[in-house]
Amino acid sequence: MPLVLLLLIAVLLGTPPAQAASFCSARISGQDVVLAYDRDEPGLRDHFTRREILSSTWGRGTCPSYVVLRSLTPELTDDQRGPFCLRHDADSDSIIGHDLGRRDANGHCVQPAKTVCQRVNQTRDAAVAISGAAARGAVSGARALPDGSGAVILSGSKGYISGALSSIGGAAAGLASSPAIVAGAAVTVVAVGGAVYACRD
Structure with missing residues (x-):
């Protein structure tokens, strides 16, 4: 259900809406994916580049790279995501996974990534x-x-x-x-x- 419709229903029912989500799009594995995040979450913007802060402030639809990394590693904390960067395929202009390494201003791996990381177990x-x-x-x-x-x-x-x-x-x-x-x-x-x-x- 669209966010605007949810907000309208909340107003009509007289109940304040829960934290409003910001929606953005990302191209992951060749597919356009819609992601949601709380733009006002404390500390989240510390992981955004200046360019991404401006884009999210202006309401542009492209997801900040850290939101994409979070979607690929939902079981990790922000600190635990530290070693990972996004592997970007220039030919398809798509994120094809995450790898180990430093991030550039777009959250992509600074060194050309040769590997893709995937979770291999479900327990601690x-x-x-x-x-x-x-x-x-x-x-x-x-x-x-x-x-x-x-x-x-x-x-x-x-x-x-x-x-x-x-x-x-x-x-x-x-x-x-x-x-x-x-x-x-x-x-x-x-x-x-x-x-x-x-x-x-």
Whole structure:
């Protein structure tokens, strides 16, 4: 139901509307997608570039990049999204996913991204196991990012990653045979918050 109609109904019924949402559009995986966000949410605009603040103030319909990143990583907090940037395909002028790396003024990866990250588990257990193993030094090559996100990154060949996850055991070992991990020649596994992502070509 359109926002204007919802507001009109609320006025006629004498009830104040809930926080009004701002609607915007983004091109994700070749499809135009409508997203909603609260423009007045405290701290959200801290993640917008100046250009995006002006666009949202003028009511233009293009989504700020951080709103798009939030839609792709709904289970993460703003701090936990720190390591990720949007992978942009110039040919289709479309966001095709997210990757690890610094963001430019448009929220896109500064370095040309070669991988796309996807969530590979639905529980916190694997993320906790990977983070714990890294903290104990039980997994060689695992490193925690110093950006405050709490992300632990493990990179290497699919054989190395599968072996490392198997050695951790439990929920992490269950990821070793995940299609997202075994399908790529080189894989980066990111444990952040309660989620585990596999980033591969």
